[in-house]
Amino acid sequence: MSDSLEKWKRxxxxxxxxxxxxxxxxxxxxxxxxxxxxxxxIFILLRDRDGIIQVTAPSKKISTDFFKEIRKLKxxxxxxxxxxxxxxxxxxxxxEIIPDAxxxxxxxxxxxxxxxxxxxKAEIDTRLDARFLDLRKPTVSxxxxxxxxxxxxxxxxxxxxxxxxxxTPKLVASATEGGTELFPITYFEREAFLGQSPQLYKQMxxxxxxxxxxxxxxxxxxxxxxxxxxxNEVISVDIEASFLDHEDVMNILxxxxxxxxxxxxxxxxxxxxxLERDLFVPETPFERIDYDEVVDIVNSxxxxxxxxxxxxxxxxxxxxxFMDGYHxxxxxxxxxxxxxxxxxxENPKKSYAFxxxxxDLEISSGARRVHKYDLLVERIKKQGLNPExxxxxxxxxxxxIPPHAGWGLGSERFTMxxxxxxxxxxxxxxxRDRRRLTP
RNA sequence: GCCCUGGUGGUGUAGGGGCUAUCAUGCGGGCCUGUCGAGCCCGCGACUCGGGUUCAAAUCCCGGCCAGGGCGCCA
Numbered sequence: 476m477s478d479s480l481e482k483w484k485r486x487x488x489x490x491x492x493x494x495x496x497x498x499x500x501x502x503x504x505x506x507x508x509x510x511x512x513x514x515x516x517i518f519i520l521l522r523d524r525d526g527i528i529q530v531t532a533p534s535k536k537i538s539t540d541f542f543k544e545i546r547k548l549k550x551x552x553x554x555x556x557x558x559x560x561x562x563x564x565x566x567x568x569x570x571e572i573i574p575d576a577x578x579x580x581x582x583x584x585x586x587x588x589x590x591x592x593x594x595x596k597a598e599i600d601t602r603l604d605a606r607f608l609d610l611r612k613p614t615v616s617x618x619x620x621x622x623x624x625x626x627x628x629x630x631x632x633x634x635x636x637x638x639x640x641x642x643t644p645k646l647v648a649s650a651t652e653g654g655t656e657l658f659p660i661t662y663f664e665r666e667a668f669l670g671q672s673p674q675l676y677k678q679m680x681x682x683x684x685x686x687x688x689x690x691x692x693x694x695x696x697x698x699x700x701x702x703x704x705x706x707n708e709v710i711s712v713d714i715e716a717s718f719l720d721h722e723d724v725m726n727i728l729x730x731x732x733x734x735x736x737x738x739x740x741x742x743x744x745x746x747x748x749x750l751e752r753d754l755f756v757p758e759t760p761f762e763r764i765d766y767d768e769v770v771d772i773v774n775s776x777x778x779x780x781x782x783x784x785x786x787x788x789x790x791x792x793x794x795x796x797f798m799d800g801y802h803x804x805x806x807x808x809x810x811x812x813x814x815x816x817x818x819x820x821e822n823p824k825k826s827y828a829f830x831x832x833x834x835d836l837e838i839s840s841g842a843r844r845v846h847k848y849d850l851l852v853e854r855i856k857k858q859g860l861n862p863e864x865x866x867x868x869x870x871x872x873x874x875x876i877p878p879h880a881g882w883g884l885g886s887e888r889f890t891m892x893x894x895x896x897x898x899x900x901x902x903x904x905x906x907r908d909r910r911r912l913t914p
Numbered sequence: 915g916c917c918c919u920g921g922u923g924g925u926g927u928a929g930g931g932g933c934u935a936u937c938a939u940g941c942g943g944g945c946c947u948g949u950c951g952a953g954c955c956c957g958c959g960a961c962u963c964g965g966g967u968u969c970a971a972a973u974c975c976c977g978g979c980c981a982g983g984g985c986g987c988c989a
Binding site: 517592 | 924940945986
């Protein structure tokens with residue numbers, strides 16, 4: 476029994492083994508998920524990326540030496556198995572592999588730090604400490620297969636809509652957008668920061684004449700939050716589009732959400748089933764509720780909310796009970812939105828900003844942007860910031876920038892909506908939160 | 915950062931001033947030819963750390979660290 480692949484090549488994944496190839500010789504590679512040694516017959520559950528297949532070794536059908544080799548195998552060892560596909564009503568899934576040859580490619584240290592078969596559940600902290608093992612669980616990897624498909628669908632959709640993918644810097648100089656929530660780093664002899672949003676760069680691309688851009692990239696926030704919905708490093712899906720207003724980009728967003736959900740539903744059947752998740756594809760347009768109305772609804776539910784405040788957690792929950800699917804909150808007060816958000820023409824106290832909510836979770840926020848230099852400077856000052864710190868950014872507004880609008884969508888929060896997991900840490904391979912910086 | 919609750923074998927738990935510290939899973943050994951949460955027998959393995967109270971602390975008290983839940987923060 477060799478520990479080297481030599482000339483062996485995988486011919487099938489477990490999910491490709493079915494009754495149609497009964498009698499064929501196949502080579503499978505993966506991990507030993509479980510072993511059931513009944514004495515005269517040994518069952519090995521072989522797990523690969525796409526599923527689990529049973530390898531059945533009856534002592535009567537194989538040589539004594541080979542049978543002894545199989546008996547020595549341990550959990551989570553990496554093996555390659557060459558064998559024939561055998562139709563059997565007694566096998567899970569109706570097929571099993573009768574082995575002819577085996578390679579033990581690597582062994583696993585025992586006992587394992589957590590139970591991959593999930594007979595005994597582990598806590599999230601234990602799981603994240605041994606994340607590479609945790610990710611071997613089919614229910615855990617399913618979340619990432621769905622996230623992958625979601626991001627793929629997002630790209631397909633935005634490309635169809637005429638967006639150009641861009642990459643903007645994550646090492647930035649300015650802490651003036653609100654200082655405390657940026658992570659400071661050493662940049663040679665200077666101080667720099669990790670970018671909290673591609674916002675200003677996206678807008679500069681509007682001045683550059685790219686018309687429609689998107690970026691899917693990490694953003695970093697140094698807030699000390701410690702909740703099931705926040706992380707300090709997440710992947711943001713950001714778009715910005717010229718000659719469009721807030722209504723136009725809301726329309727793009729709702730069609731994107733609906734299209735992505737449909738494509739995930741069509742392409743991730745196995746994963747959704749593993750997660751026991753019934754997806755529904757929402758109709759567009761999504762319902763829009765004005766901020767004024769939100770204040771009334773929240774107060775009518777017995778939760779205090781003053782006009783001009785952002786939604787507290789209690790207010791979000793009250794709204795989540797009132798509106799259970801995807802919906803927009805529009806008409807936000809200008810004062811609680813960033814300086815680059817365009818105030819409303821009719822009533823400058825209100826703005827053209829919107830949030831996309833799923834139940835009580837905010838998954839995206841966007842707006843029509845200020846594209847006039849003077850107004851932008853005025854709003855920067857009004858929010859207590861220094862226009863000089865934005866010099867390089869503001870220059871883009873002095874040489875002809877079109878009216879534009881955009882949004883940012885939290886990819887992890889969107890993944891939570893799709894998969895139904897309630898802890899955002901579940902949606903990141905190696906999450907970064909207040910306490911966790913490893914692995 | 916605040917409030918509440920907790921930290922017991924590798925994992926998940928029961929217990930709660932003195933007795934061999936409970937159970938499941940796991941791991942090691944044995945039996946077993948259709949398992950699919952396999953079964954049966956034998957064995958192994960634990961009280962978060964520091965200080966205090968006490969004849970005696972895993973248990974009570976104080977503090978640290980960490981976790982779970984809730985909140986705050988989230989231009």
